[in-house]
Amino acid sequence: MEPKAFLDLAENLKDGKNEASWRTSVSRSYYALFNLAAQFVKPNFPDIFAKSRYAKDHDTIYKYLYNCGVEDVELLAGDMHDLRDERNAADYDVESNTFGNKHADAMYKKASRAIQKLEQATASEEGKKAIIKGIESYKKLTNS
Numbered sequence: 001m002e003p004k005a006f007l008d009l010a011e012n013l014k015d016g017k018n019e020a021s022w023r024t025s026v027s028r029s030y031y032a033l034f035n036l037a038a039q040f041v042k043p044n045f046p047d048i049f050a051k052s053r054y055a056k057d058h059d060t061i062y063k064y065l066y067n068c069g070v071e072d073v074e075l076l077a078g079d080m081h082d083l084r085d086e087r088n089a090a091d092y093d094v095e096s097n098t099f100g101n102k103h104a105d106a107m108y109k110k111a112s113r114a115i116q117k118l119e120q121a122t123a124s125e126e127g128k129k130a131i132i133k134g135i136e137s138y139k140k141l142t143n144s
Contacts, residue, residue, distance in 0.1 A: 003035035007111060014104035022104035023090035029104075029111035030087035033080050036115055037061050040122055044132050048144070058084060063144075068134030073121050076114040083111055 006028040013025035041061050042049045048060065062084070065077035086107050089096055121127050138144075 007032035025104040026090040026107045030083040067138040076117040079114040
């Protein structure tokens with residue numbers, strides 16, 4: 001499955017007429033970005049991800065991208081972290097009253113911009129190599 005299909009679904013749901021649609025839009029916006037990032041990171045570091053569990057992958061991918069030394073990638077990792085917090089609230093905090101169509105639209109746009117940054121950063125071999133080298137340096141520094 002193409003991760004950006006989640007973003008298409010989020011776009012449709014953000015204009016829904018009920019809170020379940022808006023919350024699901026926020027959740028799918030996050031997962032579009034997370035899965036796209038995972039498609040890049042995981043194959044380049046199979047030693048780590050072969051041992052990990054899926055829940056841990058969220059933190060690992062965030063930390064690797066956030067500390068890779070490529071400014072735009074570090075910024076989009078920060079957005080991914082924020083979107084994960086929003087996704088958790090959307091999925092688990094049913095008492096929250098912050099989820100409306102404007103909030104869903106804002107999270108959709110945040111994910112869209114972050115995905116665009118990730119695609120631009122990984123469009124060239126040079127860009128990919130810079131990110132991988134930065135992650136390798138981070139791994140060595142942290143013994144992870």
